[in-house]
Amino acid sequence: MANIIDGKQVSANVKEQVRQETEILFEKYGKRPALAVVIVGNNPASRVYVNNKKKACETVGFQSFEYALPEDTSQEELLELVQTLNEDKNINGILVQLPVPKQIDDKAIINAISSEKDVDAFHPENVGKIMIGDYAFLPCTPAGVMELIHATGIEIAGKKCVVIGRSNIVGKPMAMLLLHESGTVTICHSRTQDLPSVTREADILIVAIGKANFVTADMVKTGAVVIDVGMNRLENGKLCGDVNFAEVESKVSWITPVPGGVGPMTIAMLMKNTLTAFKKQNLFFE
Numbered sequence: 001m002a003n004i005i006d007g008k009q010v011s012a013n014v015k016e017q018v019r020q021e022t023e024i025l026f027e028k029y030g031k032r033p034a035l036a037v038v039i040v041g042n043n044p045a046s047r048v049y050v051n052n053k054k055k056a057c058e059t060v061g062f063q064s065f066e067y068a069l070p071e072d073t074s075q076e077e078l079l080e081l082v083q084t085l086n087e088d089k090n091i092n093g094i095l096v097q098l099p100v101p102k103q104i105d106d107k108a109i110i111n112a113i114s115s116e117k118d119v120d121a122f123h124p125e126n127v128g129k130i131m132i133g134d135y136a137f138l139p140c141t142p143a144g145v146m147e148l149i150h151a152t153g154i155e156i157a158g159k160k161c162v163v164i165g166r167s168n169i170v171g172k173p174m175a176m177l178l179l180h181e182s183g184t185v186t187i188c189h190s191r192t193q194d195l196p197s198v199t200r201e202a203d204i205l206i207v208a209i210g211k212a213n214f215v216t217a218d219m220v221k222t223g224a225v226v227i228d229v230g231m232n233r234l235e236n237g238k239l240c241g242d243v244n245f246a247e248v249e250s251k252v253s254w255i256t257p258v259p260g261g262v263g264p265m266t267i268a269m270l271m272k273n274t275l276t277a278f279k280k281q282n283l284f285f286e
């Protein structure tokens, strides 16, 4: 039986630290961090994520401003809003919830967000900084995964770490963070040959491919740490991860549940980034 890594608890701890620091700064300077959250269209999953982000802002004592734009918003209209938010001194962080409708080029939007307010760490300047280990902002989901691994007490240095998935949001920055902590990192993807032979070598396995129950017991090493970034909705309406939890759980040493694993961490790290943005913009250095 594996130990379950409690993402809700770890996330609550991170948010509590952010809340306490926010209160201290508020008492000293009379200002609070402010996050602008932009949602375009009616994607139901995006609506849930945005609501959770706003709720987290309340929990940690931030201001949040929602900008809900209609499905047929043009790229120019969205760029105009981003520009207004870039120039607004009362806004510290800007988050445009992805995906955006198909008439909008998400790269153009990401590039337009001021790198100093890019609390998702998606702007190429911030991505470059992650590459060289000189972070302005943490990449939220990978940084949340690192917190979960740290919570197990297991050291990453020297371990074989396998990441399944090569997205810009999760897989690639995830590999960088593990590398910065001296993991021996392999990135796998849809073209990887004999994937199970690679994943069976992993001391730490991170799964972010978006396929329900994809990782089965025969694909993991006994005693491994397994982190499931997946969030899939089954036909019966239930949520499940990319890892077949029921099978894998009995074989590994640590595993994250879905829901209640990585999901809450992404939002906690977003709060941390928003606090960082606030501090930098107000020149109170740590």
Ligand code: GUN
Pocket: 095, 096, 097, 098, 099, 120, 140, 141, 266
């Ligand atoms: N859509 C899914 N995950 C994310 C995220 O972390 N940030 C943004 N902006 N959109 C997302």
